[in-house]
Amino acid sequence: MTTAKRLRVGLAGLGGVGLEVARRLIDGEVPELELAAVSVRDAEKARRNLPQLGDAIGLRSFTALADDCDIVVECLPPAHFRDIAISAIDKGRILVPLSVAQLLDHWDLVERAQEKGARIVVPTGALIGLDAVRAAAEGNVQSVTMVTRKPPAGLDGAPYLVQRGISVKDLKEPLKVFDGSARDGARGFPANVNVAAALSLAGIGPDRTRLEIWADPTITRNTHRIAVESEVARFSMEIAGIPSQNPRTGRIVALSTIAALRGLVSPLKIGT
Numbered sequence: 001m002t003t004a005k006r007l008r009v010g011l012a013g014l015g016g017v018g019l020e021v022a023r024r025l026i027d028g029e030v031p032e033l034e035l036a037a038v039s040v041r042d043a044e045k046a047r048r049n050l051p052q053l054g055d056a057i058g059l060r061s062f063t064a065l066a067d068d069c070d071i072v073v074e075c076l077p078p079a080h081f082r083d084i085a086i087s088a089i090d091k092g093r094i095l096v097p098l099s100v101a102q103l104l105d106h107w108d109l110v111e112r113a114q115e116k117g118a119r120i121v122v123p124t125g126a127l128i129g130l131d132a133v134r135a136a137a138e139g140n141v142q143s144v145t146m147v148t149r150k151p152p153a154g155l156d157g158a159p160y161l162v163q164r165g166i167s168v169k170d171l172k173e174p175l176k177v178f179d180g181s182a183r184d185g186a187r188g189f190p191a192n193v194n195v196a197a198a199l200s201l202a203g204i205g206p207d208r209t210r211l212e213i214w215a216d217p218t219i220t221r222n223t224h225r226i227a228v229e230s231e232v233a234r235f236s237m238e239i240a241g242i243p244s245q246n247p248r249t250g251r252i253v254a255l256s257t258i259a260a261l262r263g264l265v266s267p268l269k270i271g272t
Contacts, residue, residue: 006264008036010069012062012084014046014074016244020254022050029258032265039065039265063087071096071264073257078102078190080223083096085109088261089118096121097114101186101197102123123260126250127195127224129237133203136230144203146196149216154247160188168215175215182209186188189213191248195224222250
């Protein structure tokens, strides 16, 4: 019996999400995949957190990560997104981006992926119900609205707030800090609402998808509520995710990434 060759995964970033994904791949949770290389900003910190580096797992530059990896998972600050994405796409790899909001301002990468024979696979992340949204979008969808509520620490420092001098520190009651399109929300909160970008791509696009963002000192979880009106169904859904060590990101994001990777190699795939 012939054993299929395992696909090699390159991981860009070892923050709260990336480190969890790395450890799960090393532990063999997806036997068909192996963690082959990582790319980080702080190599010494990476070696402390992941002792396997430099032995079975290579340490590469951002642009070299895709050289001999079949899949590249991007979980870095938005500033590094394009370098990682172009390197993976131009080598015909599968790119799994977690900075999904960056796709909205770098849409040329989708056309580039088609030209190069690459794929871009966006994990569900901290959302639920994207299958239902995608199915409804095959028909006529009148509206998609998302209301995000986060503890203030999860929004502090967002460019939109800094540019407008909006402080979310020492809040005593919920404060709506944004109301507009998913595209504008993704630009103003690039590290906070990748979920809104994913929702817009699954449904009716970033300009028609409406987004509210609240800084809410009364909650401890990142909460997203979605409402959809379409010709085939009206539905709403809500998820309240526990933040990771990075308050801008939920703990479920790492597990969603593993689930997306498993879907690439599993003989049985549930959902679209």
